[in-house]
Amino acid sequence: MSTQPHPTSPGTDAVSELRALFGGRAIVPEDGAYDAARAIFYGSRNRRPAAVVRAKDADDVSRVVTLAREKGLELAVKSGGHSLAGHSVSEGGIVLDLSRMKGIEVDVEARTAWAETGLTAGEYTSAVGAHGLATGFGDTGSVGIGGITLGGGAGFLVRKHGLTIDSLLAAEIVTADGELLRVDAMTHPDLFWAIRGGGGNFGVVTRFKFRLHGVAEFVGGMLVLPATPDTIASFVAEAEAAPEELSTIANVMVAPPMPFFPAAAHGKLVIFAFMAYSGDTEAGESAIAPFRSLAEPIADTVTPMRYPEMYGPDEPGPDEEVARSLFIEAVDVDVAAAIIEHLRASTAMMAVAQLRVLGGAMARIPEEATAFAHRKRRIMVALGAIFGNREEETAHREWVDDFAAALYQEEPGVYVGFLGDEGEERVKEAYPGKTWERLKAIKARYDPENLFSLNQNIAPQTGSS
Numbered sequence: 001m002s003t004q005p006h007p008t009s010p011g012t013d014a015v016s017e018l019r020a021l022f023g024g025r026a027i028v029p030e031d032g033a034y035d036a037a038r039a040i041f042y043g044s045r046n047r048r049p050a051a052v053v054r055a056k057d058a059d060d061v062s063r064v065v066t067l068a069r070e071k072g073l074e075l076a077v078k079s080g081g082h083s084l085a086g087h088s089v090s091e092g093g094i095v096l097d098l099s100r101m102k103g104i105e106v107d108v109e110a111r112t113a114w115a116e117t118g119l120t121a122g123e124y125t126s127a128v129g130a131h132g133l134a135t136g137f138g139d140t141g142s143v144g145i146g147g148i149t150l151g152g153g154a155g156f157l158v159r160k161h162g163l164t165i166d167s168l169l170a171a172e173i174v175t176a177d178g179e180l181l182r183v184d185a186m187t188h189p190d191l192f193w194a195i196r197g198g199g200g201n202f203g204v205v206t207r208f209k210f211r212l213h214g215v216a217e218f219v220g221g222m223l224v225l226p227a228t229p230d231t232i233a234s235f236v237a238e239a240e241a242a243p244e245e246l247s248t249i250a251n252v253m254v255a256p257p258m259p260f261f262p263a264a265a266h267g268k269l270v271i272f273a274f275m276a277y278s279g280d281t282e283a284g285e286s287a288i289a290p291f292r293s294l295a296e297p298i299a300d301t302v303t304p305m306r307y308p309e310m311y312g313p314d315e316p317g318p319d320e321e322v323a324r325s326l327f328i329e330a331v332d333v334d335v336a337a338a339i340i341e342h343l344r345a346s347t348a349m350m351a352v353a354q355l356r357v358l359g360g361a362m363a364r365i366p367e368e369a370t371a372f373a374h375r376k377r378r379i380m381v382a383l384g385a386i387f388g389n390r391e392e393e394t395a396h397r398e399w400v401d402d403f404a405a406a407l408y409q410e411e412p413g414v415y416v417g418f419l420g421d422e423g424e425e426r427v428k429e430a431y432p433g434k435t436w437e438r439l440k441a442i443k444a445r446y447d448p449e450n451l452f453s454l455n456q457n458i459a460p461q462t463g464s465s
């Protein structure tokens with residue numbers, strides 16, 4: 001049985017068939033809308049698919065999946081288009097664009113929502129936020145709920161309510177044979193386990209059913225502090241000691257010349273942190289006080305607010321970026337000093353080390369309960385450099401690799417949602433222990449020919465693998 005990616009040059013018959021099936025919703029290179037339709041968040045992933053099909057419902061999804069399988073076409077699946085590896089656009093194949101599928105049904109009493117996978121995290125959060133409710137996604141509103149949920153989903157509510165997948169109750173998914181399955185803990189439990197962290201390997205999810213949490217009282221915003229070895233290490237220590245209601249995302253970086261930063265901070269190393277406290281206002285202020293007293297804040301917008309306001313306006317993605325992610329267990333002053341040293345050495349337009357202290361509800365779920373198995377890891381790190389000229393890529397890539405090597409502690413591991421195009425060994429690092437073999441076995445059951453290969457790929461188990 002072949003596990004090779006599908007060939008990528010559709011004959012004109014496949015394109016005409018797509019046109020016949022979908023009319024103007026199948027966008028081809030001759031169409032004026034083509035360039036916008038093939039664009040994704042990272043502009044440098046500049047690929048030219050044979051067609052982009054804007055699906056309107058699960059039937060459309062099933063037709064596209066079936067046609068791609070029958071004609072042997074590479075299939076890219078696009079929800080919010082934020083894949084770091086550019087997996088949501090194909091060179092020569094079909095892009096199945098879900099962004100028109102934005103239906104949402106909120107059951108306020110039952111505290112659940114069925115949401116179509118064309119919604120972004122920001123759109124979903126606004127819709128359910130109108131009822132004082134939320135499901136946690138990430139730190140960026142324009143990320144699609146499709147990709148982030150299938151990878152795991154770590155954001156502003158991770159310590160209080162766990163990963164996004166910890167609030168996932170059910171899903172509807174079109175598998176490689178074109179069939180629409182409803183999956184949950186009782187129905188196709190193996191598939192339900194696999195899609196909670198296993199990415200887009202198992203089919204196209206058309207709808208998710210999420211649990212909703214009360215966020216009527218919420219304290220959040222941005223706190224900017226000067227970055228020194230002491231403030232960085234103390235920030236991490238405070239984030240670990242904080243009540244679970246508080247999740248933080250700390251970006252250590254050189255303050256860009258943006259109006260948000262006082263002019264005096266421009267060009268200086270800062271901790272630019274998202275603070276998110278889900279709970280009683282007074283307790284939230286007390287939880288944030290120790291961070292405010294680490295140093296004189298450069299900027300501080302932390303205040304009681306409506307949870308959806310945590311997402312700012314959508315920003316376009318950078319053209320050129322290199323990134324590397326890992327888990328570490330501790331940030332003492334030596335680690336913090338290494339962070340500063342590497343950021344200072346970067347020649348990029350913007351260089352950042354993002355630190356997310358985990359734990360809380362996320363860590364209480366058993367490792368084998370979902371395909372996201374890094375439950376006990378304490379700090380998620382994402383390193384990145386944004387630059388303007390592609391010729392500089394090698395230098396920035398070396399910088400990010402050296403930086404990651406300097407921070408490495410004890411055990412490999414990466415969050416699949418933060419993986420670029422880094423090869424199979426790195427994909428395996430996302431799935432420690434028995435997770436990898438179990439995912440391969442489930443892949444063999446639901447996608448034996450690896451139709452869904454344009455992703456952080458888990459090749460189906462074969463007799464010998």
Ligand SMILES: Cc1cc2nc3c(=O)[nH]c(=O)nc-3n(C[C@H](O)[C@H](O)[C@H](O)COP(=O)(O)OP(=O)(O)OC[C@H]3O[C@@H](n4cnc5c(N)ncnc54)[C@H](O)[C@@H]3O)c2cc1C
Nearest residue numbers: 079080081082083087088138139144146147154200205455
């Ligand atoms: C600026 C930025 C900020 C981020 N912040 C966070 C964060 O705070 N927390 C976090 O956890 N992650 C974060 N991420 C990572 C993000 O979760 C992943 O990049 C995710 O895959 C993006 O989802 P998407 O739907 O926008 O992307 P897409 O590019 O549309 O999809 C990515 C991949 O997911 C699969 N996929 C998407 N939708 C479906 C579907 N409906 N059915 C089947 N497969 C599907 C496909 O394999 C596709 O190639 C961030 C990424 C960016 C670029």
